[in-house]
Amino acid sequence: MKKLCDMKKLCATIVLILVFPLAIHAAEYRPQVAAHRGASAYLPEHTLEAKAMAYAMGVDFMEQDVVFTKDDVLVVLHDHTLETTTDVEKKFPGRQRPDGSFYAIDFTLNEIKSLLVTERFDPKTKKAVFGNRFPVNFDIDFRVPTLEEEILLVQGLNKSTGRNVGLYVEVKEPAFHEKEGKAIMEATIEMLGKYGYNKEGANAILQIFDYDAVKKSRELGWKADLAMLVDMDGQMLRDDKSIHKWLLTEEGVKEVSKYASVFAPWFSHLAEPASDGKSYTIAPCAQWARDAGMKLHTWTYRADSLPKGFISENEVFEAAFNKIKVDGIFSDFPDHVIQYLEKNGLR
Ligand code: CA
Numbered sequence: 001m002k003k004l005c006d007m008k009k010l011c012a013t014i015v016l017i018l019v020f021p022l023a024i025h026a027a028e029y030r031p032q033v034a035a036h037r038g039a040s041a042y043l044p045e046h047t048l049e050a051k052a053m054a055y056a057m058g059v060d061f062m063e064q065d066v067v068f069t070k071d072d073v074l075v076v077l078h079d080h081t082l083e084t085t086t087d088v089e090k091k092f093p094g095r096q097r098p099d100g101s102f103y104a105i106d107f108t109l110n111e112i113k114s115l116l117v118t119e120r121f122d123p124k125t126k127k128a129v130f131g132n133r134f135p136v137n138f139d140i141d142f143r144v145p146t147l148e149e150e151i152l153l154v155q156g157l158n159k160s161t162g163r164n165v166g167l168y169v170e171v172k173e174p175a176f177h178e179k180e181g182k183a184i185m186e187a188t189i190e191m192l193g194k195y196g197y198n199k200e201g202a203n204a205i206l207q208i209f210d211y212d213a214v215k216k217s218r219e220l221g222w223k224a225d226l227a228m229l230v231d232m233d234g235q236m237l238r239d240d241k242s243i244h245k246w247l248l249t250e251e252g253v254k255e256v257s258k259y260a261s262v263f264a265p266w267f268s269h270l271a272e273p274a275s276d277g278k279s280y281t282i283a284p285c286a287q288w289a290r291d292a293g294m295k296l297h298t299w300t301y302r303a304d305s306l307p308k309g310f311i312s313e314n315e316v317f318e319a320a321f322n323k324i325k326v327d328g329i330f331s332d333f334p335d336h337v338i339q340y341l342e343k344n345g346l347r
Contacts, residue, residue, distance in 0.1 A: 166203035273309030
């Protein structure tokens with residue numbers, strides 16, 4: 001009898017040892033999914049329709065890229081120019097700058113609202129950037145939303161579903177906006193504050209490619225999470241490649257952790273492809289970021305454009321969630337990421 005009892009105890013202990021740590025681990029590690037420009041693999045990016053679809057997929061964060069209009073309204077648009085996703089060339093011929101681009105900052109909100117939005121295309125060839133996504137056409141009434149409209153959409157859905165999806169707001173090209181006399185950092189922080197997001201622990205992350213602007217956002221009183229986006233190419237309108245190179249060094253990571261709570265490099269800076277393109281190695285900056293107390297996020301998972309060094313979606317997710325263990329990922333295909341996480345007990 002005693003033997004049986006001991007056996008039972010032993011079995012119970014083994015079960016506890018085997019199951020409990022896994023259960024704790026699963027509860028601790030729950031990577032978050034951000035809808036990159038909405039469910040942009042399925043509907044034109046940054047439309048409210050793409051955001052509603054992403055919301056229904058069960059994302060944790062909705063991404064907004066913000067730029068200013070001529071009359072100082074924050075609109076949700078990835079590029080600081082309009083010709084890659086709207087019919088601006090047809091509606092406002094001659095309004096481009098000498099470099100040939102139609103800058104959002106040169107148009108009023110009313111003018112931008114008069115534009116129809118479509119799937120991202122190459123303005124020269126008029127062909128879609130991603131051939132298997134939503135068609136490029138201007139026959140559907142998709143529009144550019146304001147940041148405020150998008151906040152109201154997410155907050156409205158949070159109310160009607162009882163969920164709590166967060167905002168992940170990127171201020172685009174702060175130095176360019178400042179040069180044009182537009183205080184975009186101040187305006188974004190003020191708008192987020194108006195809707196209750198500027199406080200510690202709020203469900204919003206401010207994300208910026210500009211290191212100086214990351215520092216400045218704390219000076220301006222941003223209290224919630226702050227992500228430093230890192231890409232060796234730096235920003236489009238600012239020559240800061242050397243700063244981004246430095247941000248991937250141990251010193252750079254430590255320095256930025258004084259301001260940022262999230263370190264968010266391009267995926268290929270975390271899983272560096274080998275020169276033959278057939279394998280990858282994990283970069284040390286992942287560990288440095290953790291050691292410095294930051295969360296690790298990365299971008300952008302696209303099933304129709306896999307990162308270099310990878311041949312399958314599963315391989316990318318294994319690297320991201322089993323090896324590097326990122327805390328968050330941006331994806332045009334949030335449903336693919338969520339399905340993987342669910343299947344593997346990480347959600
Ligand atoms: Ca972005």
